Amino acid sequence: MAIYELRTYSAIVGKMAELTALYTHEGWPALSKHPQKLVGYFTGDIGALNELIHIWKFDDDADRRAFWAGVFSDPEFMAFAAKIRPLIREQNNKLMLSAPWGPKP
Template identity: 40%
Template sequence: MIVEQRTYSLHIGAVPEYLKLYEEEGLAIQRPILGRMVGYFSTEIGALHQIIHMWAYKDLAERSERRAILTADPRWKEYAKKTRPLQISQENKILIPAPFSPWAIDDPALDLAALKS
């Protein structure tokens, strides 16, 4: 299992608008496709005006396949047009869970084959 951490730095004051758009539109598109949301966060202390979201995958191959399905989805393309102007930068990290982490074990209920059918 791997966890992808995505950090978006937004324009000052854009966090509420970004979160509203995501909750109203993006979540319903992204969650069924990417499957295993670890969490979705905004920052309060430290680097401000950031959104951090984390998704778990079996491996890099599954991540690539799910991300390809997402980026090809016309609904996602339309949604992304609305959020890109709010963004300044993006950073991705692939995290490897320690053996005792809850995300070290896969959930068979989130099998990629179900998404394709």
């Protein structure tokens, strides 16, 4: 059964433009080298200011763990991570299962 990972990064107020620029120029190029599991990236608007949200789809927990192990062993991604961490105030991750009705991403 597929699992979805919802990751929400709350940027320090005033740092969202820097965070999105780093993701655009360094984060996404590093992540895109790994098997595509991304459903989408989103930025907060009304009521969710300063948030970067992304959703990932994995076949199962083993697939999820293998993906992140590959990402975290990538020197290019880790160099990006070292730059972006000081811009993040909080990170929340949720693992979710698709409901048995409705559309599936």
